[in-house]
Structure formats: structure tokens, C-alpha cells
Amino acid sequence: MQTNYLLEIISSFWFWLVFLLVAVIIRDVFIQKSHTITHNFPIVGHIRYWIERIGPEIRQYIVANNREELPFNRQERSWIYASSKNENNLQGFGSDQDFNSPGYIFIKNAMMGYNPPKDHPFRSNPGVIPAAKIIGAYHERKRPFRPYSVVNISGMSYGSLSAKAVESLNKGAFLAGCFHNTGEGSLSPYHQMGADIVLNIGTAYFGVRDLDGKFSMEKLVEKVQANPRLRAIELKLSQGAKPGKGGMLPAAKVNKEIADIRHIPIGKDAFSPAFHSEFSNIPEMVDFIEKMAEATGLPVGIKSAIGKLEQWEELALYMKKTGKGPDFITIDGGEGGTGAAPHAFADHVSMPFTFAFAKVYQIFQRQELTEHIFFIASGKLGFPEKALMAFAMGADSVNIAREAMMSIGCIQAQKCHTNHCPTGIATSNKWLQAGIDVTLKSERYYLYHYTLIKEIGEITHACGYEHPCQLTMDDIEFSMGDNNRTIALSKSLGYHKDPVKYGSFHDLLTCSHLGGEGARKRLTFAPQV
Template sequence: MRHSFYKAAVFLVLLIAALAFYIDHSWLYAYLVILPLVFTGVYNRVQGKHAILRNFPILGYFRYMFESISPEIQQYFIERNTDGKPFSRNHRALVYRRAKNVNDTHPFGTQHDLDTEEYEALRHSIYATEPVTDIPRVTIGSSKCLQPYSASVLNISAMSYGSLSKNAIMALNKGAQKGGFYHNTGEGSISDYHLMGGDLVWQIGTGYFGCRTEDGDFDPGKFAEKAANAAVKMIELKVSQGAKPGHGGVLPAAKNNEEIARIRGVKPHTTILSPPGHRHVKKPEDLLHFIQQLRELSKGKPVGFKLCVGRTEEFIDLVEKMKELEIWPDFITVDGAEGGTGAAPLEFSDFVGLPLEPALIFVHRTLEKYGLRNEVKIIASGKVLSAFSILRRRALGADICNSARAFMFSIGCIQALRCNTNKCPAGVATTDKMLAKGIVVEDKAERVYNFHRNTVHAVMELLGACGLKHTDEITIEMFVKGDEMVALTNKYFPDSVLNRVE
């Protein structure tokens, strides 16, 4: 191989010289193409970093080229309607159609093989009814809360300005405002683009962006000031996130421009690390006292925390402590390990944390056992996209749901799998101003609104098919294999844990 490259290079150089000499001088122009290829080839032969290019100095580039467009090749030529990852083409298309407010029906029957273990279905009723038009809302706010919030059953999950473009954030917020649901800021603090009129859940991560001291600790004064903003309806302390539980974050110096630094309250053009855990939270009472502090500083707005369940014993200890100290959150957001992220190490996305459904059943049962279920609302996130998924989460113990990636689809995400490169072609998960311009805010805000409205309408239609009027009436028994859904907990939790919650 090595010698054949040199032979081919010498042969071509001589051939062009001969053609130019004997036939026509214009053959010399061919050197414009050949010489750069020869130089590239020679360079690749001597470089020591890329084995493929050392062995195949020119053809080797095709490998890199195809590798770089492998998600597109998969999606356009290989993927079937039912097997795209993480979301199938059918699921993405459902969001696109609902967001565009066009026909969201599906032709010719199911494409799923129903004769498998995975088949999930609702048991509808002989006495199906018209869907009720009175859309359910859920009040979040325990007896400790002074400013309860009435939430929709579907809301926008945490995604920061910085991981999403400013146009994406504005479109989401305006859609939320029109549809009467909330928009979680993500841990990157409240940007100007979040203030388009939509209700906000302000998320506080371990970096305390927007409320941090110079050395990265929590700043109560700054927190109180921002929490007083009327747009902020609830506060969410992020303990962990399903896609990367127990992993911190990095804001690279290159992304930390003047604007982001101002919003997050950090020094511009420096690399900022968010630690894996909260500095002062080392035991259950620390977390609960922090929640109490946030509640007081926000003058009684609902305060909750988000976690992906890992060690169940720790969660049980925490709930026990809630009872003992009489301090509990107004809500707990349970994020499944199947949840999305802008960027995370593969090991964390694939191998850390519990999936949503068993975690949800566990959290619901534990709160019930300690008599706190009426006080603490449960919010579920993790691949919530269809009306069916909302009802299933409801049946397993969630009061309401958050969705991140379905709302990304609604504003044009094509699942290009480039969120971690800043090169999102749809302008959604990028800070590149040129790419972000692809999103026309007003148009996409309408789609956010439509997606939410049509999905909630589909929830009501499914309830109607079951002869029900309200999401509260849905139970696990109304699902095919409902008992197996509950038995899921046994698969994940050892007897010692189950004995404590049963």
C-alpha cells in the first residue's frame, strides 16, 4: 500500500508533464488538483496520529467523511419507522405533525409487532365517552407553601440557555406562555430569552448560576432577588439528572462569552466547573434545610428537587428525615436514566441510574408509606412524548410530566445527534448565531403551543376511550400487564428496600 501510493504519485506527476510537453500545455492545470493530493498524501504518510491515513493517505478520508455523516445515513437510508434511537421516526413524526397542527393520524394500522413481551396498551372501556373539554390542572404547593402553582399535565423540562440557542429558548417560552404551561430554565440561570411571558421554574444546579458567590457558592441575596421575579413560579434544586447522575458540568472558556457570563454570574472567558454534588449537602438534613432556606428566600414559592434515583436506601432515609424534621419539598421531579442531555460521558448515560418507571413507582410508594404523598407532588421526566406516555406515568404515580426532547422536536430538532458539538443543523442545541437564525421564533412558538395543546387533547381522548374524565382516575389496572409494571420494582430493588417501603 505504502509503495503503491508513491508509485501512483510519481506516475501521475510524470504523466501530466508528458501530456503537457507532447500534447498541450493546458495539461499543466491538472497539477492544481494532483499536487495538493500528492502533498496531502506525503504528509499523511509521515504523520503519526492517524493509522488509517498513514496506510491510505487519500482514500482514508472517505472513512472520516462517512463517519461524520453516519447519523444522517442512518436516518435517511437505514432507519425504519419504528427503530430510530433514542426516538423512532414514528415518534418524531407524531411531534412534528402535532406541532404543525396537521393531520396526526397514522395510516393502515400499527407497525409494531403486538405479539411480544414489550407490548404496552391501555384497556379501554365498553362505555367510552366524548373527551371532556375541561383540561385538568394540578396544584403544586404543600401545606408549607405560600404561593401554590397550578400546573399543566405537560411542561417543558430543564434545558439551559447555552445548551439551547436563544431563538430556541424564546420559542419555547412564548409557546409556554400561549399554552399556559411552564418552562424550566435549566441550570444555566434565567436569561433575557426566558422572559417572554411564560411561567418559569428556576432550576438551581450545583454551579448556582445566577445566584453564586465569586468562589462558586450559593448566594442567598442574589437568589432572593431573582426568585422574586413574577415569572418565576417554582424553584427546582437539581440534585441529579437521569442522563448523567452524579456528574458535574463544564462551561468551557470558549462558550463562556460576555453574555453567558453575565447571565450565569461568572467571569467571562474562563472555564467554569459545576461540581457533581451540592457543596453543603452531605446528609438528608442538609438537603432539607437548603430546601427550607430556598422556600423562605423565595417567600413561599413551591420548592422541589430533581433527582434520578440511584441508592434507594438514601431516598428512604431522606423521606424519614422529612417526617422527623417536618420539612419537605413541594414537589420531587423524578428523572429516568433514559433522559436526555446536551452532553454526557457514555458510561453515565448508559450505565448509571434507574429508569423512570421503577423509580417513579418507588418514589410514589415511599412518599405514600410515610404519609407525605398528599403534600409532595411528583413530576416525571424521561421520554415523555405521547399522550399514552403521560397517562402511563400518571398511573405509576406521577402528578404531571416534563418533556425536554419532545419539545425540541416541536421547534425543529431532527435528532441529528450533534448537541455536544455546537453544530446542531436545526439551530436548536447550539450557540452558533448563524445556525440559531434557522429558527423563526414566532413560527416555532406556535408549534410549541400546538404540540402541547394537541398532546393534551390526545390525553383527554384516551381518557374518554377508557370512560374517564380526569387524569386522576387512571390506574395501573387499566393497562395491559399493569401488574407487571408494578413488579418492575422487584426487578430493580432488593427485598430489604421493598420491605422498608411496603
Template sequence: MRHTFYILTPIILITVGVLGYYFPGWWWSYMVLGPLALIGFYNRVQSNHTILRNFPLLGYFRYFFESISPEIQQYFIERTTDGKPFSRNHRALVYRRSKGVNDTHPFGTQLEINNDHYEAIRHSMYATPPVKEFPRVTIGSGECRQPYSASVLNVSAMSYGALSKNATMSLNLGAKKGNFYHNTGEGSVSHYHLQGGDLVWQIGTGYFGCRREDGGFDPEKFEEKAALPEVKMIEIKLSQGAKPGHGGVLPASKNNEEIAKIRGVQPHTTIISPPSHRDIHGPEDLLHFIKQLRDLSKGKPVGFKLCVGRTEEFIALVEKMVELQIWPDFITVDGAEGGTGAAPLEFSDSVGLPLEPALIFVNRTLVKFKLRDEIKIVASGKVLTAFSILRMRALGADICNSARAFMFSVGCIQALRCNNNSCPTGVATTNKMLTKGLVVKDKAERVYKFHHNTIHAVLELLGACGVAHTDDITIDMFVKGDEMVALTNKYFPDSVLNRVE
């Protein structure tokens, strides 16, 4: 689109000039075309607005409709709280925090608070000023020789290939400045991830980055990459909330020569990872694989990510942990509401447990087996606000991961084009013409500011509750606390776990 602008602009100006020479009445059009050309060239070189860099003139239509959309939505389409999967209010909150501008909300809440869906923190009459130090959580069991101190909010798994190189570099540079980690996604560690930020290297069923020619796991390649100083933890991906039991999908349109080389696959082909690990057929296989990766990485924290499905399988896994005395350093619980760039609708909408009951179930199971002090829990699934971070903590998580919130911080507008390589903001695309519009230096700063301002909001909420750390948050501090516990008791009563006593 930008090249089209450069080609069409001189053609139109020259054409009008020729017409003006023969038909003097045409010269007035330069009063319109001249300023438009100047505006277009200016937008091409500015770095603050990706849409305007990629679409120098047409981009204004988006900003125009956005400016009047509250009235249009209010009277004709939808309210600002109705957008899916994230409301316009929530997207605007991320944009404001990432830009470091006023993030207050006018005219009171727009939520329907007199219904069963309303949730709130029960604040204290004796609120305290927020503490200055950002909370950290140490991840590493007794078997770990290189524990890691993690932020309570981090970048969730998104591969280079699913995201553009500029988006990947922006996220990593932002993570470096903000001292939080950046999960690589299952697409391996690319040089775009190595900008100095802490990494969690995710190992998926395709073993990208540590893959043999036949598609199996290569210990030597893993050991080489795991030794990188940027790699702080290893995460085995068993399943994800948006498509559990399906495997990752990289469309052929995104699988260029560079990405194929990084992953060890054929370029320009659609890559579908297997639905499960080829050598993991039960709990014992998984635990031995965890031990193998911990040994190969010289004692770095190793965990796994899953969307909870059959609860009896998870209980059997934890039983085997106790029996073999092998367990992960962390477990990432991904809710069915989690996001992805591409998945069949049936898997996105109808497979897996939501994060809320899954998180409580995993926490209670680990407590029951007396492993909770050894294993940290990471929550992943529509985490965006300070409230959602504290809510996850109350339900059993130690820290949180977020993907789409950080995508918003680098410019995502929820255009829902992640799966066809035509993301207009250059975030979820490998199209070079669109990617160039995303300025790394500018977006990295926005990633940092979003994280910083969100954690500051966490501290303010903690102060409102009269506590100083996320460890002090409990479920009874929430209005729906009793209802949350009742829901879990209904579907996962203690009787499910009593057989282990």
C-alpha cells in the same frame, strides 16, 4: 456555511462569466448555476426550514435522503422503530404535531406486539367524547403561599448555553401561548427566558444566578431573581438521570462572554458543576435549604429533582420530613433514560434507576409516610407521546416534563452534536451563524402547537378509556399493569418500608 454561500456564489458566477467570455461553450453552465443561486438566496430568507436557512443548497441532501429513508432503512439499515434514543416514527410525530398537520399513522402498527415489551391502554367499550378543558394540577403544599396551576406537560430543564438564545426564546414564547411552564435548567434565568412564559427556576450545584464569588449560595441574589413574576416555582437539582452524581457540563466552546456573565463564571472555560451541593450533607440540610428558599421566595412552591439511586437514602429523607415537619411542594423524578447535552458514557449508560421503578418507588414511599397529598410528583425521562404521559400518571406522577420532545418541536433532528457546539439546526449551539437560522416566531408557534396537539391526544385517549381526567387513570388500565407492579414488588417490596409502621 451561509457566509460561505454568499462568498462562493458571486465568485463562481463571475468566474464562469469570464470563462464564457473567452470560451463561449461555458455559457450553458448558467442554466444550472443561475437557478441554484436563486434557490440558495430564497432559502436564506425563508423562515420555515432551519436546515435550508443554514445550508441553502446542501440542506436538500438531508431532505432527499429523508424522503427515501423508509425504503433504505427497511431493506438495508434499520426499521423506522429502531432509531436511538428516539425512533424516526416518534420524531416524525413531534414534527407533524408541531406543524399542525396530519399526525395520523399509515398501515397500522409497526411494533412487535406479541412480545414482553408491548404496552397498551385497556380501552372501554363505553368510550366518551374527549372533554374540551385541558387538565391542570395545582402544586403547593400547606406551607406554600403562592401555589401554581401546572399543565400535565411542560418543558424540562434546559439551560441557555446548552441551548441557543433563539431556541430558548422559542420555548418560552410557546409556553406563554400554551399556558405551560418552562424549566430554566441550572444555567440561571437569562433575559431570553423572560419572554412572558411561566418559569421554574432550577438551582444546581453551581448556584448560577445566585452564586457568590467563591461558588457558594447567595441568598440576596436568589431573593432578587425569585421575586420575578415569571418565576412560578423553584427546583433544587440534586441529580439528573443522564449523569447522576456528576454535575452539569458546559463546554468552553459554548461558554461565551454573555453566558459567563449570566452564570457568574469565567468565559471560554469548561464549567463543570460540583457533583453535590456544598452545604447539603444529609436529609436535614436539604430540608432546611428547601425552607430557606420557600421563605426567600415569599412562599412560592419549592421542590427538588433527583435520579433515584440508593433507595434507603430517599426513605431516610422522607422520614426526616415527617420528623421536622418540613417537606417540598414537589419532587421531580428523573429516569436514567433522561437526556443531556454532554456526559461521560459510563454515567449516561450505567448509573441510576430507570424512571418506571423509580417513579413507583417514590410514589409508594410518600403514600406510606402519608405525605402524598402534600407533595406532587413530576416525571421526567423520554416523555413524548400522549400514551407516555398517561403511563407516567398511572405509575404515580401528577405531571410530566419533556426536554427532547420540545427540542424536536423547535427543529432538532437528533444529529447528536449537542456537545460540540455544531448543531446544524441552531438548537443546541451558541454558534451565531447556526443560531440565526432558527426563526423564533416560527418555532415558538411550533412549540405551542406540539403541546396543544399532544394534550388533545391525551384527552382523546382518556375518552377512549371512558374517563375525563388524568386523575382517573390507574395502573390496572394498562396491559402491562400487573407486570409493572410485579417488577416493583420484586425490587422494592413492602418489607423495605415496613420498618416505619
């Protein structure tokens, strides 16, 4: 009896399977007209499209080797994943890198490095390195700010990232003591979980605008007064993924919560223009910066991808002449990519980080302004060797974005622009977000941040310095290929960075303007790494 019942089930399964396949064939051949492949090869054509859809995942785990994949290769992702889970992130049997590949980074260790004394703060908490400079000190802002960490979270908006992803990162930033940039989508409730905040203001002035899209100083002041963790304002001119390109949040995504956060109408497309409406030249931009700084008391900086340099020259000359201007400059490399962008913008518009930073830094160096500006570096720098290269070039801190996303579970599926992110990080889909455990993911970001800072510090000590700001451009060399030659960063890029005034680690940690209050007040959690 049971055997007959089982046979009926099997027969029924094959019947419905054949029925489904025949239906697909009829549809593909006689009804649909949009896909030639499925018309000519029904069934097989669908398999082809399915394999194409999951192509990035297949290449990650089956096809590509450990070092060849972009944007981040498997070795880089594995280091982030292991670090964020407090697992073994070491490698055995030597390096599998090609040391002769052009541009390969060599960090020159000292014969006898810097050995921190027993009472040195880094020994008790190697996950903390404060910035050497204070943002806003030169222009005497009312509320200057020394970041508690030399590594911080770059701008990623709520809306681009899911609520749970933003909340996880902010809680992780609170544990680490680093600041969290809001992205141009403005300050959401999920950015307010205790971490220091940098408010990003883009071309649409989301969150600090009226319904007609005009900037509102009154709303900016209200926001600053209502959020004591808001420590600085970043005026976004452009970003590495799409400089000179606006954006659009479709009406379907503009629910009441998004509308309230961004100060936009519910159910209507939200456009971000390509350029700012409040200014159109350097004097007007500097005047706008000064007005925001005066009204809020906060340091104000600018963020930009780098292309033509004429206006940067003009900005440096104007700052030298007037003593006014941005307190910090965030230089975003063209290889940045959390924002979805047309491929020509993502691939060909703006310079990669190394060239971009070097050119802009030298412009301000010629005007003797580097001491007064806090330089933030951004563009795939969430690894110890790349961060140290940025510090050697003159950066005062590093912003990370995609590396932070990977620490909370991003698998580089490259579905950010589709709203179908399989990990729930870059989607508004509630079902996909449901898999994010905020408590667990926030700890994973913290562990990644802790490991990154720890290794930055340890390599700094191996080079003979106490703080990464002390690295020089002669401490880093590039491989010139298989000719057994290397070239110092100073010779490759054509300059030496200006020395950063530095007293001691203890001075940084006792500064009255030091951020990271939450991390400093709680019991230090130092994992066994």
C-alpha cells in the same frame, strides 16, 4: 471562441482537482502521523471518516426501519414533526408495531367512555388539561402554584441550548400555558418571554451565587422579586444523563452575557461540582429547602435521578416526622439525555424511569405522603401512551425536553456536545442559529404541545375518565412476549397508586393559584387538527 473558453475552464477544473488530490495524498502519506487509515488509504480514508461523521443522519433516513432506532425512532420523530407543523399525523392500514414485544404498552379503554358535556372546557380548548394538585399547598407556601398544563418543558440551560432555541420554547410555552424550567444555567433573558418559569438551582448555584461560587440567598430573593412569572424553585441533585457527575463550560463560551446570567467570571472555565456544598445530608437539605421557601414564598422541590434508595427512605421518614420537606419531586429516568455525558454514565448509572418512579413513589406511599407531594415524571415521556402510563403510576405532571427540541427542528443528529448542532438548537454558533425563526418555531412547539394534550385527553376519555390523574395502574398492561399473556402495571411494579383528590375540570380552571396567566388572557388559538 466560447467553446475554447469552456474547454479551458474544464481543463482548469481537472487540473486543480488533480492537484488537490495529489496534495492530500502527499500530506496523508508523508506529513500527518495521527491517522493510520488516511496514511494507508489516502482519499478513501477521508471518505470513511466523512461517512462516519454523518452516520447518525444516514442511519435515520436510509438504514434503520421505522421502529428500531434510539433514542427516538423514526415513527416517534415523524409524529412530533407532523404534530408541530399541524400536518396529518395519522397512520393508515393499521399499526406496524410488534404487539408481542416484551413491555409493549396496552391502554385499556372502557366499553362506554367518558363523553364530555357540550359545555365542557375540553370541547372548546382540547389543548388544556390543568394539574389536579397544587404545588406548595400542603406546606402552606405563600405562593402555591397549580400548573396550567400537565405537560411542561424540562430544564435545558441557555448555553447548552442556543438563545433562539430557548426563546422559541419560552414563547411556545406562553402560548400553551405550560411552565418552562430554566435548567441549571439560571434565568436568562430568553426564558422571560411570558411563560411561567421554574428556576433550576444546580450544584454551582449559577445566577444565585457570589463570584466565589457560594450560594447567595439575597440574589435568589432579588431574582424572584424581579420576575413575577417565576413560580417555583427546583433544587437539582442529579439528572438522568449524568447522575453524580459535574460539568464544565469552557472559558471560550463564557462571554459577558453568560457571565452576567450565571454570575461567573468572564473568560474562565465554569465548573459545576458533582455535589452540593450547602448541604451534605437529609436534615441539612430539608433545612436549605425551607429557608429558600420562607425567603421567596415559592414552592421548592428537588430533581434527581434514582439509584440507591436508602436516602430516599430517610427523606420520607424525616418529612413524616417534621412536616417539612420538598413540595414537589421530579424523578428523572436514566434514559434522559439533553446533557452531554460520558457513555458509562449515560448508559449504566441510575435506573430508567419506570423502575425509578415506582420505587420512589412506594417509599413515600408507605409514609402516607403521596397526597402532599407533587410528583413530576421525566424521561422520554412526550408521547400520549407514555405520559398516560406515568399518570397511572402516580405522576401529577410530565416534563419533556428532547421532544420539545424536536418540535422546534432538532433532527437527532447527536451533535449536542460538539457545538456543531446542524439545526442551531444546541450550539452557540451564530451562523447555525441564524436559521431559527423564533415566531415560527414557538408556534410549532405550541402545536406539538396542543396535539399531545389533546390525545392524552381523548385517550383518558376513552378509558372512562375526565382527567388523566384518575387513571389507575390496572388501566395499563404490559405485553409479556409472544406467549399471549399480559400483566397489569400494578402487578408488574407491585403497587397501586393512591387515588388523587379530584373535583371537576371546572374547579381546576377556576383555582386562584392557577398558572398560565398569559395563555388564559389571550384569545384561545385552537388549530384545526
